[in-house]
Amino acid sequence: MADGRPAADEPQSAPGGAWAWHPPLPLAGVPVFAWPPRPLVALKYLLSLAFLGSVLVPFGALAALSWFYLQPALERCAEFRADWILQMYARNLGLMLLAAGGLHLYFYTFRRQGAERKFDPRGMGTNDRKFFARNQVWDNMLWTCASGVTIWTAYEAGFMWAYANDLLPFYLRVNEHPVWFAATLFMIPFWASLHFYFVHRLLHWRPLYRIAHALHHRNDNTGPWSGLSMHPVEHLLYLSSVLIHVAFASHPLHVFFHMQWNTLGAAMTHTGFESLTFRGRPILMLGSFHHQLHHRYYDCNYGNPHMPWDRWLGTDHDGTPRAMAEVVRRRRARLRPAAGRP
Ligand SMILES: [Zn+2]
Ligand SMILES: [Zn+2]
Structure with missing residues (x-):
């Protein structure tokens, strides 16, 4: 198809062949939203490597590091000026180079983990005309750094300016409201998940x-470089989930956590490997x-x-042949009326 979508009857093996590795299928849902509720299993998940160890702790620590050591003083942000905004851009670019660049070097250049827990047997695309310079990695880096890091920084700079001018309804201090502070941090991945589903x-x-x-x-x-490789319109929409902090009491650290999870976290989730082992x-x-x-x-x-929005709204693919058949059936049903039209 002209816009790059697959044909309705694309077999499960195309276009990348069989998976080299995948987690046990069907993919398990997040127990936090199981029905009937399973509070102990849910608590175990919230304290697991997948949530606490790979989201809250590393991104919470990075947000704190960014706020305390890598952020221009808030007084400087009261006026939009190139000096502090460029400083923030340089920080964000540095973080992205470390995260996506580090993951790429580790997994693809030096292949330190071989094919262990790698989903798709293929490497990154080369000599492919659909990419800038015919190279998937260079192309992905270009969109990530030129558009992604710029729009990420623009959102953050807007918040710092608003905090500096006391324009937001509340400045949530950890020593005054520790529980609220922690709960807000905790809720961000779930809000970002909800926002991601509907924006996506x-x-x-079709037009978008x-x-x-x-x-x-x-x-x-x-x-890793594919995670934030998007069109500027998509960056604007995807990263707009951070605007929730205009309405809810937050601290700049929450804004950094939110943005870094949505940007550096995207580099992680697109790595193509399930985990670092x-x-x-x-x-x-x-x-x-x-x-x-x-x-x-x-x-x-x-x-x-x-969050299991795909399950709730009937768009889930749990990795099994049965789910694949259902995806193909839905696709055919959607295309049929258009094809039958005179
Ligand atoms: Zn998509
Ligand atoms: Zn993606």
């Missing part, structure tokens, strides 16, 4: 898909097979694994 469905609306989202979907196989055991969860399926099959799995 919007991006699959063609204008913007098709660019991200050129990556039918993904690597040490002696065969996962020590940091990275790629999401759920989203890897979305990159290969397009019209399923619009959400991320933190």
